[in-house]
Amino acid sequence: MKDMKFDNLAESYDEGFAGKASQKFYNLLLREISLQPGAAVLDVGCGTGALLRRIAGTADITGYGVDVEENMIAQAQKQCPEMQFAIAPCDQLPFEDQSFDAVVACMAYHHFDNKAGFAQEAARVLRPGGVLYIVDPRFPWPVRKAMNGIARLFRVVGEFLTAQEMEARFVPFGFTGVGAATDAYAQVVELQKKGQA
Secondary structure (H helix, E strand, C coil): CECCCCHHHHHHCCCCHHHHHHHHHHHHHHHHCCCCCCEEEEEECCCCCHHHHHHHCCCCEEEEEEECCHHHHHHHHHHCCCCEEEECCCCCCCCCCCCEEEEEEECCHHHCCCHHHHHHHHHHHEEEEEEEEEEEECCCHHHHHHHHHHHHHCCECCCCCCHHHHHHHHHHHCEEEEEEEEECCEEEEEEEECCCC
């Protein structure tokens, strides 16, 4: 399976179409996310670190990010020197067990090739009671079916899901659905790792 490549767009990503389109997703997450002061937050598929910068502008956090694109991580380190970043896939997170209060995947989950592996890793690195936020596009059924079919046809990594489908995929890994919110073509699914915080 081929994956979309964003490495050559790293320096101009935030000012380009994709970066600007991501703002609606960032805004929806910022409206829904709830963090205690000092929370450790991991952004999986962090790109240039733009979302972590936005979160840090509204909450006192310790920010971490991972991405598979080397140039994206270089941009994130340049723009967020106080945060920690690493090159890593979603299913091999380079962190200790129970390291984070919140894990975020914004405009990234549909790109993840190993979604079950990500769910397992998110459960591993989250503390009991920690929260996972999946922010992804929300398409009507005919569009979602067509886009998923095209991705399969051309063997491109990509799968768009409903909030209910996403929640169902995380339940076997010890998550409980907390809620979902939408804003036009954006959706956020909030899942809590079972156990006491």
